[in-house]
Amino acid sequence: MTARAVADVIPRGTALIRDAGVLRRHGAGGPHYTSYPTANDLTTDVSERDLTAALQRSNASGRNLSLYVHVPFCRHRCHHCARTRVTTETTRRAEPYLSRLDREMVLASRHLERAREVSQLHWGGGTPTFLTLDQMSDLFDRLDARFGLSNSRDRDYSIKVDPRDADVFTLRHLQALGFNRLSLSVLDLDPRVQRAINRYQPRVLTEQLIDEAHRLGFRSLGLELMHGLPGQTQESLAETLEQVIAMAPARLSLSPYTHRPERFVSQRGIRADELPSATEQAGMLETALSMLANAGYVHIGMETFARQDDSLAKAQARGQLSRGLNGYSALAPCDELGLGVGALSRLGGIATRNPMSLGDYERRLDAGHLPVERGLRLTDDDRLRACAIERLMCDMSLDLGALGQEFKLDASAHLHDALTRLAPAEQDGLVRRVDQRLKVTPLGRLLVHHLAAAFDARAG
Ligand code: SF4
Missing domain, CATH: 3.80.30.20 (tm_1862 like domain)
Structure with missing residues (x-):
């Protein structure tokens, strides 16, 4: 496809990504949640x-x-x-x-x-x-x-x-x-x-x-x-x-x-x-x-x-x-x-991971043990944040009122840290907040994992 044909694909004035800096600021690496x-x-x-x-x-x-x-x-x-x-x-x-x-x-x-x-x-x-x-x-x-x-x-x-x-x-x-x-x-x-x-x-x-x-x-x-x-x-x-x-x-x-x-x-x-x-x-x-x-x-x-x-x-x-x-x-x-080397599991209130090394994985099994190497017991706060992240990434919106009802708390107050962290993304046009509802914009869809990261209380 020629440069001219590419320009025809994106009519002037309709560009979604107006500033490569937005991708740099919000898109570099990070978990995919x-x-x-x-x-x-x-x-x-x-x-x-x-x-x-x-x-x-x-x-x-x-x-x-x-x-x-x-x-x-x-x-x-x-x-x-x-x-x-x-x-x-x-x-x-x-x-x-x-x-x-x-x-x-x-x-x-x-x-x-x-x-x-x-x-x-x-x-x-x-x-x-x-x-x-x-x-x-x-x-x-x-x-x-x-x-x-x-x-x-x-x-x-x-x-x-x-x-x-x-x-x-x-x-x-x-x-x-x-x-x-x-x-x-x-x-x-x-x-x-x-x-x-x-x-x-x-x-x-x-x-x-x-x-x-x-x-x-x-x-x-x-x-x-x-x-x-x-x-x-x-x-x-x-x-x-x-x-x-x-x-x-x-x-x-x-x-x-x-x-x-x-x-x-x-x-x-x-x-x-x-x-x-x-x-x-x-x-x-x-x-x-x-x-x-x-x-x-x-x-x-x-x-x-x-x-x-x-x-x-x-x-x-x-x-x-x-x-x-x-x-x-x-x-x-x-x-x-998850089964196999490095495989992840999530059930019964915990998350686990098998050894990343093939040798360690095989040694654990040869000794007759399930090869779990790392893990975490989920807290109530983890469950709430996991739910917020999943809804945001699936629905491209998050209803804080409904989330609060489900978990029997004031979600806006409980997630105040996350909402504060979302402010730069709001300024860059990735997400909008109207009352109790967050709405991801078309550009925000591309970077929704970055929006999810705002809800991550464990991020270093
Ligand atoms: S090296 Fe193998 S595992 Fe890695 S991308 Fe290529 S085909 Fe996939």
Whole structure:
């Protein structure tokens, strides 16, 4: 797409992001508030006994279960990667890990009532499609044997797919297992950007998978894109978006690249001077917002977009969107159990995290223990703030009067600290307050995690 064509996408005078400084002031990093308290707040003050008690307590919650399975293996070395992963070509290396996962399932599931429905299942990584088809079947069967998986039409069973590791046979296999949602990692379709991040992924690979997924009737297909990558320009991102929109995925995510080479070794393959400037990034976002809106996508919040007929957009319109450890969901909130290295759980009044190190994770299980490493017991204040954050991020508004009624207190007075911290965002036009109601503006949708941070009493 030429610069002129990009300018045509955003008619003069309608720009949403008038000042790149707003993005700098409010948008740099920070938690995405898929839970509150966040993973950064967890301490070592929680034991295996706390987790087993929480699992037992959660049976009385009346909530369905959401299971997350972390597959840490990956055969690639993308320069932008910020994930904890084990890079290997050898799928046999996953075998001992799959046995440990099964041991963890046995230890956790014995505290959960078998009748509880597993309405959500998510496999993330690393790259879950690193596994062979037989390993995937084995893992799925073990999950079914331990927890009793659902075959309800309304279940949300999703898996992250790397198009370089998957073909039409993979998709057919995933569907036969019971997955009904796919999330495809694409990042950018421009070969120059792909080269700069060491991720060569011809467009045809993605197109073939999307065609097959549509043909097989996967309920919802999500594509993951990124902005702020080396070599990316407003024009190149517009071209990628044009092609992606033509593929008609039901959901899209457009996440910002955060350059932290001091923390993530693989990012040392990217030079800071290859990255787009803050002004260029603002232009990219402006273009993306405009193109996606014109194509009929609803901006759900932050990096998430969905077609108007997708369940996420419908749930948001009805005020029934929820947000959990795996992001936005159209289903009712669940008790969340994470399995695998670094996996997070949240149920029965506590939040926990497994060890980030594969060795520590395996050692705990080999000694016959649930591998909880960090955690936190939630206080009443945590619950109130978590509810405020979830409603703000899902509804793009917050009714302090209703929140106060639910928690039987004066929410405006109790959250005075948060409302004070929101003042700069109000001045920058991200949020408006009218009496007892906060209303997030269209620009605020992009930065809603920053607004959520104002409610975070634990932020350092
Ligand atoms: S971004 Fe995904 S595919 Fe690339 S190295 Fe990281 S885990 Fe592997």
